Amino acid sequence: MEIQNPLTSSANKQKILIEIAWETCNQVGGIYTVIRTKVPSMVEKWGNNYFLLGPYFPQTATAEFEPIHDLDDSILGKTIQKMRSMGLGVHYGYWLVTGKPRIVLFDLATVTPKLNQIKASLWEKHQVPTLHVEDIVNQTILFGEMIRIFLTELANDQASKAEIVAHIHEWMSGTCIPDLKKDGVKIATVFTTHATMLGRYLAGNVPDFYDKLHTFNWLDEARHYGIEAQATIERLAANMCHVMTTVSDVTARECEFLLGKVPDLILPNGLNITRFSAMHEHQNLHTLFKDRINEFVMGHFFQSQPFDLGKTLYFFTSGRYEFSNKGYDITLEALARLNWKMKQAKIDKTVVMFFITKQPYHSIDPEVLQSRAVMDEIHETCNAIEKQIGEKLFNASASATDLQMPDLNGFIDEYWRLRLRRTIQTWKTNKRPKVVTHLLKNEDGITDYTKKANLLNNPDDKVKIVYHPDFIVSTNPLFGLDYGQFVRGCNLGVFPSYYEPWGYTPLECIARGVPTITSDLSGFGDYMMQIMRDYEQWGVMVVNRKTQDFHKAAEQLSEMMLKFVKQSLRERITQRNRVESISDTFDWSNLRAYYDTAQDLALKRRK
Template sequence: MDKAPVNVDLLFETSWEVCNKIGGIYTVLSTKAKTLQKLYKDKTIFIGPDVWNDENPSPYFVPSRTLLKDWKAQAQFPEGVSVRVGRWDIPGRPIVVLVKFDGMYAVKDSFYGRMWDLYKVDSLHAYGDYDEACAFSHAAGIVIESICQFTGIADKKVIAHFDEWTTGMGLLYINDKMPEVGTIFTTHATCIGRSICGNGKPLYDYLRGYNGDQMASELNMQSKHSLEKAAALQADCFTTVSDITAIECEQLLERRPLVTPNGFEQNFVPTKGKFVPSREAARKTLLNVASSLLGYKMPDDTFIIATSGRCEYHNKGIDLYLDSIARLRENKLSRTVLAFVMVPAWAKEARPELQAALTAKRKSPIGDSVLTHTLNNPDQDPINCRIRGIGFANAKADNVKVIYVPCYLNGSDGIFDKTYYDLLIGMDATVFPSYYEPWGYTPLESIAFGVPTITTTLSGFGQWILSTEDATFSECGVNVVARGDFNYNEVADRIAKSLEYLINSNPASLAMISSRAMNTASLAAWSYFIEYYVKAFEVALNAAAQRIGK
């Protein structure tokens, strides 16, 4: 899409993950920004939390003295609220306003009272990160209001887009104060749906029997659910990221959303000339770490598998991944298998003995051949406990080894000292057997690097694959395994068989699968998926126009 079919004069997007890399929403926004800039050059302003300081500056924010300087010079905010203006250091380099929101805590009770009176948002049962999220989003709403008042928005088309329950109060503030602004609310995963799954309750077979308000009370989630539901109901356009989550939203939030799938940009994938050297460098690093940890040299043709993502042991299917790898040990394999679990946990530090072994010419055992980093809670960490419970000893004679990497791969972890993307390109396969996954960036990232992946029918990405391609390695580089509430063992067997197929495939077949994977990834580019957001813009603007009688 080269030209915007819907004119927008100002487009605000607010998220806790603007210039603040935490999870998948950061990937959504940071990759979408380039396409938004192409359509609405510098009419897009991202609003994020200023949670940084001089000792810990944001690595993604580039301050500017000139951007929005006239507005900033005259802007007046409540005490304890301030802003910094700059650009987000990502492709597209969009304008960003970072908001310091400490002053909003002092007025939270009166604000919560108004939100109860207007929208029945129940903040009485709040705990955890609720107050922090609401303080930020309230301040973000004030900033948006200030910019609109300064620029003048009469006869202009203005949209305020808010991501996830953490920004819901901002949407409700704009809804109350600025009826001429079209609002969009995106839930990337419902609070109640995630909580149902996280508490081990079956979501899918019994979804039609669940009432969101009732489950919120049962799971002590009243405040977050109440806020999310109010934002969903009050927004001019309510969106979510996949068909499977749309069904969930309709049942638990009582409004059917527009589906806006998550695209991405392939700018992080090495160019053709650099691809092979980058893959070889990644494999060298991965095998050296493994050899240093295990105390013996891993074969050069080792088949390397990985899973990654947030540490949601059940929801992300980490339990199922480990059980599938355990079953793989019983199969006849033509190559040694090395399976990584790259999931950040409560890590203490890089293991000093492993750091020393990395540079040693001769490899010798260093003890505990599973962990690359020391854990603060090894006896309570579910992944560590499961690996040992299954009985992975990583002996030289074992055909399958497992290594747990419980840290963020940001390029300075002390062992790999490469980013996740720098290592992903060296994999031979990835597995993301999610139980609760509204979209699923990790398998999409995998195939962008030509690494075949296994996911499930319970992920939004898996459902998208099923709607566009035959879900087999040979057709699209992706194998989508049917997963439900009660077929865990069957899925584990199927994943093990799928991996066995790849491990025993010849180089020509693997090259074809890799090529098909990259082709499939190209179909998910934002240049294709942005049309869904443009539709959301149109819906929001039309609703705002009707509201003010235009």
């Protein structure tokens, strides 16, 4: 990648951009994806004047961090040396992601002895209550203090030579903002909240959350949910930065009522689409990975319920386990309706719906593993028989005196006949296929709803359910696919979220040429409706959850899925091509401009 010359301002000063997040080089959630995928686009513009700050955790840094030992040529060198001379743990190097940006990671343990002093200062100066908070809050307070020291020292060293912008993501990095403003540190600050703390709690617990937004008292609600410290930090950061932003118009309404601040700008999220592109081979890849999913489905269902894989569609939903927020409840209700509609219409197809999320479990269900293992044994036996038949068929055909097809049964040894028969006999059962692939520690909303809706993989069901309470990785013994490959192998992603500030899961579908369903209460769905009038023609369906109640929205969702089921193979292929063709719309090279605007505005306001 060609690096541009360092950016300069009208006063001939360099411009330096520092991006700061708890999830920099620390994969714990969706913001990690935002930061990591945006890196190549940022490096393309800022070159060596772009840096990132994050916390140092050895377990993640080992895989993603490469140290730089020579500080002499670094803009940050003097600041890093100064902090090290204070006894603070500062690691400087490259983040080993596409773009390979420079990154500074802070060892929080080296400032831990001062935790109570820092907390006292936050209370005295800004009335941030931090008594008896959970450990994650203590860690973020330490992180914020190290950010504050770093930015203050950097400004002292570089302010006469450079204009510095600090783009700070989420409350976990935001405790530094009030002090930076109070101390008059010469750095422009942009604060982005990707989801308000209170919003996430309230949406999952208060019916008709959006209709009641204007009625909430933020402090009372924060105390009720035990998140007063987090909500206070977030509110201060939003109101004391130079430019406050969020990721969607949906979240902007939360900010207005829960943070007391209307965002200055909306910064929609993107992906590094080139990372997902496959040289226009998405159709071939879909077939390849669907075949791998077929293997799982055969092992899981064919013991007792064989069906035509050529007439089977794979739907899926995924994300953190928030039963209502993520729309798992409305998805299950819609699937029950779809099951009934397909039976009534006598549609000769099967839908297998995968729920991929993370819940506590003891282990993979031994019966599920056993079924897959026995099916693999059948496969190996058939391969052996195929090889034996092939060799004997060739010999018989070559020596034949007539043109008749030999009897293939005569080519199979009795040993292989008996082995195949016994293996199949061992495998077959009258039991219903399991809904859950793992032994859950506790029943949850998904298991309860499948029972309530009778989505239990009954023999006559057109809609089958597979609940996989763990994220899919390549080492998974059930699928042998990583998550991206699994997505490519599916036919439709279903994400009708009730609370979703942005929503990377439907965007990841688009990037892989997979049609998707989202909702108008997700940032992504709202954005699609703004930028594209005929979005459904491009493989994106949007459920109306703003003005419809649960049951009307579930009915709309079931009709969307039914319409998809009724499509022909040719129509589905055409739709996948259309989906893939619009993915560039969401490439960071196009969406970076929103960030550029925010950072330029922060510099103007600081002056």
